[in-house]
Every structure is written in C-alpha cells, then in structure tokens.
Amino acid sequence: MISLELCRRVLGRALATGADYAELFAEHTADHAIHMISSRVDSINDAITSGAAVRVYKGLRSVMATTVDKSEAGLLRCAAQAADALGQGDAPMNIVLRERCFGNVHPAKIVPSSVQNAEKVAILKDGYFAAKEYAPCISQVSGTLKDCDRNILIANSEGLYTQDRQISTRLSLNAIAEKDGQTQTGVFSPGRRMGLEMFETIDPKAVGIRAAKQAVTMVNAGYCPAGVMPVAIENGFGGVIFHEACGHSLEATSVAYGRSQFGDKLGQQIANPKVTAIDDGTIPGAWGSINIDDEGHPSQRNVLIENGILKSFMIDKFNARRMGMAPTGSGRRQSYAFTPTSRMTNTYIAPGTDRNEDIIGSIEYGLYAKEMGGGSVNPVTGEFNFAVDEGYIIRNGVICEPVRGASLVGNGRQILMDIDMVGTDLDMGQGVCGSSSGSVPTNVGQPLIRVASITVGGR
C-alpha cells in the first residue's frame, strides 16, 4: 500500500517537533451490501474507504491527523499537521523499519470481492424466502448480505511495518409477523471472520427460519410482567449481559480516566466465584477476531475475570501509558478516521459446571431469556440495560408461555455477583459494538446462566 521508505519519511516528519512516538495507519476497505425487502433485491451498495492517519504521542498527549490523500505529498502534509499541533520540540529520533508478518489465523477460502452479485443474491434469497414462507402471518422480511475486505498497514517509530487483510461476511434476516394489527419482529444475524465459505457451515435457510420463528412466537405472546425476579439467560447472544454489565467497564477508555466502577478493583473479587470471563481475539474465524489490532499489536487471549477475581483490563497503546500497564492487543478503530481505543473482540463467560435442566429447574417463578437484543452501559455508574427479544415465563422449574417487550436493567457490580449458576454449553453471538473509536465487530458469548435477581422491565 505504502512503501517502507515512504513510511519512514512520514514517521520522521511526524517526529520532527519532539514527539516520543509516531504511527502511520493506512487503510483501503471495500464494503459490499446486498439488501432485499418485499421479496425483491432492493439495493446493492459498494463503498471504498480509503485514507490514512498519523498519530504522535508526547507523554500523555496524543495528536492525530487524517487524510484521504495517500500520495507522498498528502501523507507528509498529514504528518506535518500532527507534528505541528504538538508544538515545538527536540530533534527527531532515528527510525529503522523492519517488515513484520504476524501470519493469518483467519484465511478466507472464498474471498467475497471475487464473487459475482448473482451468487451472493442466491445465498441471500435462500435465507430470505425461508423466512418469508415460514408462516402466513409473516408480513414482511428484510435481509442483508454484507461482506467487508479491509486492508490495513501500520508503521510506527518503534520499527514496526506490517500489513493485514481482514475479511468478514454477515447475513442478517429480519422477519415481521402480524396478527390482529399487532406486529413483532424476529432477527438473526450470524457473521464470521471468513469469506463466503461461512455458508458451508451456516445454512442461510436456517437463519431465515430462526428469525421468522421468533417473530411468530412473539406475535402470539402477551406482554412480559414487570418486577424483580430470577432470570435464566440463554447462550450465544445472551453474552451481551457480560459485554454491557462488565466488559465496557474493563476497557482502558473508562479505566484510565477514573470513569469505571472496576478501575481500582484489580485482584479483588468483583464477580461470583462461578464467573470466569475472557476476551479472546485469536479464535479462528470468529466474528470479533483479529490477527493484529489496529495498532499492530498481535491479538491475544486476555482472562479478564477468573473465578470472580478481576485479573486484567483491555488496554490500547496510548492509555497503557496513562495506566502504566502493557497494551493487551485491544486497540481498535472502525476506520482510519477514528482515533483507536481499547475495545473488545470475542468476549465470553467461560463454561461452568451446572446442567441446563438444573438451572431452569431451580427457578420457581422467573424469566427465561432465550434471545437477547442490544443494550448499553454507563461505565461510570455501572448501570446497564438490554432488550429481551424472545422471553418465556418459568413456573415451578418449567419453561411456559412466551412473553414480549421485556428488558433487563441493573448495575454491573451487583449483577456480576448474582450470576450464581453457569452452564456448560458455550456459544457466541455476533454484534457490532459502538464506542468512541466507531463501530467494530464483536462476539459476545456464554453458556446458559442464572442471574439470581434482576429488574425485568415489562408491563
């Protein structure tokens, strides 16, 4: 993308005003999306994101400049802008760049950009019509097949020069069921850090059927009752509870600035001893995986909580300075236009020892949250919320009628202690996580868990 020699000169210019670290990040990303609605291919969109960012650090100050002009003059101008914003300083340091290759843990077999629209449309239609034809009450279906081919280059004043190609694919189906003027939506959106070979293991039809089934179940459901009760949260996207209730509060973005309720709790018991939680960006082919982060640091497996004890934060390069700790391969950015910060990859509660039937059987009256929606958290207070997309009432240890419109709210500190049963069947769900460095693909995951007591929003 950009030669080693040009990178060296750009970094040299960036360091000219006394920065103690400089980085060049360049990107060329092709996004492709095919959208269907009303049983027709409705839109196809191609977008090229192409630009570069120069960052410099001086102590605890970080400066970034971006440009879409990746010519030599454009990059040098960008570097000068970053350097000049830092002010006056000493003579630059000498930089020797060495090309490093970290290998590819996630090779794509069928590179999406090499496949014609017609073939992709066929995959989307498989899923689309499976949803549409699932039941007569399915009034509308929309579906999107997205693929992304992201090429990044990172060079820095510590001598790093490396590139990575990140290919991902995601099928999203959204079904609406209608009954007596009431509508309910079902969604399923599996994604992988792979090419179209993703559909060798994931049947598009099954994706459509799962979305439609959820819509039909929910349109026939009554409203969830409100109150405080025990909740069993299913595996897969259920892991959003950990992502919101704790994950964000363990990111350096919050911790380094004294804005996390767990910031001073390293080595302390912050969760029930049943809880071990891990952020692992190295899982082959998983949606949130990366070979290297957007700062050129190899991805790693970070044990965040072990048997309830807080073991580690997720730390990017800049905040590592403020915290006096090492980066953890967690520096991510949506694109060159965002300043990278600490982010999650594939974050999950590790399997425990409780049997699923024991977890459900233990609840006299409560909620079984089979499918979760999105949520959010305020890391300062730990207050979080998330939506239950498909819920059922549990009575006397038995899963009974479905209920709609539920949400769960609580405080991270409390909820982590209240996770008092953890099952064995770990599964992951795919999400797109938003934060100051933009939207990045992340997996959430867990086995079936029990939360002893939580506020269920309903009516």
Place this chain on the structure above:
Amino acid sequence: MNFQTFKEAVIARCGALGIADYELYYQAAEATSVGFFQQEINQFSSHAEGGVCLRCIVDGKMGYASTEELSEPEALRLVDTAADNAAALETAEPEFLGEGGQRYEDFTPTLHPLPSTETLITAGLATQKAIYAADPAVIDGSSTQALCEKSITAIYNSRGLDLSYVNHIAGLVAVAVVSDGAEMANAAEIKLGDFAAIDREALAAKAAAQAKAKLGGEVPETGLYPIVFGPEAMADLLQTFSGIFSAEAARKGLSKLAGAEGTAIAADIVTIVDDPFHPDSPCPQPFDAEGSPTRRKFVVEKGILNTLLYDLKNAHLAGKTTTGNAAKGSYKSPVGIRPFTMTIAPGDLPPEEILAKAQGGIYIDSLTGLHAGADSVSGDFSLQSAGYLIQNGKKANHVKNFTVAGNFFDMLKSITAVGSDTQVPKPLGTTAFGAPTVLVEKLSVAGK
C-alpha cells in the same frame, strides 16, 4: 485529483457506457477536535476526509457505488461497479433523479466563524476549569471536548442539478463526573452554534448539576403511573420513533402509519413540526439529498397526521409531491427519508402545572438504551429511566434503575398535557429533535 476533475472522468465513463441518468453526491469536511483531561490536552485530532457517491439508472434500476479515492482509475471502477450493481436489482418501482432549475427557498444560513485551534484550546481549558469549580463533588475523570468542522455537500446530476452548500459546526462538550464517596455519577452537556457566544460557565455548571442530581436515589415500586416526560426524554423518544413518519417505511410495511394520513394518530393537543431552517438546526439545508427544495411542514397538526415524509420515488408512488425529506446518513448511504429538525410544538401549560396534574406520578428526565429497548415497527418500548417521584405537585425523591414500558402509537393518543416550555432541539448528526414537557396518562414502570 479534485472533485471537478473526478466528476469529468465519471461523466466521460457514463457517456462511454451509454448511461444517461447519473448523479454524484460529494461530501468533504475538515474538522478539528481537542479533548482535555485533568486540565491538559489529552487528545487532539485534525481530520480531512470526504468522498463521493455515484448512483445511476441502468435499465430502470438504481445502482450505487462510492469511494474516498479520487483518481482516474477509481472513477472508471466506480461507474462500472454502480452499473453492475444496478443489473442485479429486482425493484419494480420507477427511479428518479432530481431535475435542475427548481426554485429553492430564499435562505442564507448563518455561518458562524469557526474558532482557531488556539481558541478551541483556550475555551476547552476554561470550560474544564469551570467544571471543577462548579461543585466540590466534581472529581478527576471529568473531561471536555472542543470541536469545529467545516463541510461542503454538493450534488451534480445528468438532469441539470448542480447544487452545493457549506456548513459550519463548532461547539463544546462538558463531561462532569461526581462522587459522594460511595458512588459516582456523570453527565454530559453539549452546546453547538456560535462558538464565541457559548456560555462556558453555564455549560459546565449544568453538566455538574446534572451529574450531581444522579447521585443517590431509590428504585420506585413496580406499577402503573402517570408519567411526565421532561423535554430531553421526550425529544429522545421522538427521535427514536421518528422513522415511523417515513413514507418508505409505511410503503414497506415497517410503519403503522401506512394509510393514516388525514386521520387522528395523537391527542388533539399534539402538533409535530419538521423544519429544515430551524434556527438551532446543526445543519440547515435548502435542498435535500435528491436536490429537492426543503420546506417547513406540520407533520402532525392537532393530532391529525397531516403528511408523511416523502422523497421523489415514494411521492410518485403515492401520487403526491416530495416533502423534500430525502436524506443520506453519510455520503455513501443510499437515499432514505429523514426529518431535519423535528419538534413537538409547545402547548399552553407551564411545566409546574403539568407536575400538579400528575399527582402520584413519575417525572422522567432521562432514558437510556433507546437503540435496543424500542421497536419502531410495533411501537413497543421498555427503557431504562431515571427521574423523580411527583408529590404535592413537585419533583420529590430521586428515582433511578427502573424501566418505563408502553407503546409509542398508543402513547401519542394518551398525551393529556403538553408544556409551554421550549428547549433547544438535541442535535444528532445533521438532524435535531426537540419537545416540551409532556404528560402521559399512564405507563408501566418496573422497579422493585
């Protein structure tokens, strides 16, 4: 290569491929933002970004492609890709491009002078100092951001459209973090507009006061309550459900307002206005994303749905004229439909009298998780809330960590009072949403 040269290369390629109908949508921005932490600059960024989106009609279908790389080979690739994308579409409706020579409202937006980097830094540091000074409960962790952006948006098409406008945005974001020793709370306040005129002390004081008000508090009893939504919470609800007014959503079965024009969809005290020229709009626009003239309109007037929001295609299909609400999330997005500055018009009751009417109710001043807890297709919502119990006509005990649940379509009909208070609409990208204090007869609360 600049946009003009790139445009010529695209025109030439369209000509070579026999593509007669095409449009280029170009957006570029230069932005500076400075973040402050513990009275020092923490992060500084300077952005120069921009891109172009081509859409073209091939065999009656609209193909899209966009890029940030303005070069000759990329111009060719862009046209070829958009045409290839068009070929795979199955849409049955006719496609439209805006016509040149239309008349636009005589409107010159006020472009406030953009602050220099030095001014951004001085103002940011002063604001941060003011946050610390505002209250002894303010702790480290508080931060400030100062930002400004100059952007240009241009549309050029084969039907004679050749339009552009420039927008300036500048502002301050004050984030206060407070602690009472037992717990922390935070609040952010944002103010955009004439940078030199921003009252930094007031902004800092408001952020600190709002953060402090969140400390402590109890969880209310589960039950049905009269609910008063404060202006910010009501504006958030309006924004979350604003998609229901899109004619495209209605046509595709994604809004319950299909076929509801001319009928009552809300209580007769509810009037909703969409105004592209609102004085507090973060981005006043004389034309929409299709180059159609924009105008102020009553979307809901005294409870009656006056009009949905239309673009060219959906207006044609409904036998109407466009309301000038075609919009793009970013230059690369397909054309969709969105309001500009949408507000619920103030009513005649002062907020104090609304509180007096809501005896035994809950005043909600903040809603969280709207992207997850609300479904605009069904109208159902169940949202994390905070506010106050209402006792003796006044805000009493602080309450938090509960949810309010209901259905937006039902709720519009059960609004029993609309406040006379007006607020600066909350900016969200190029749009903004505003509301006065509103009383809803009853909604479900899940607490303890």
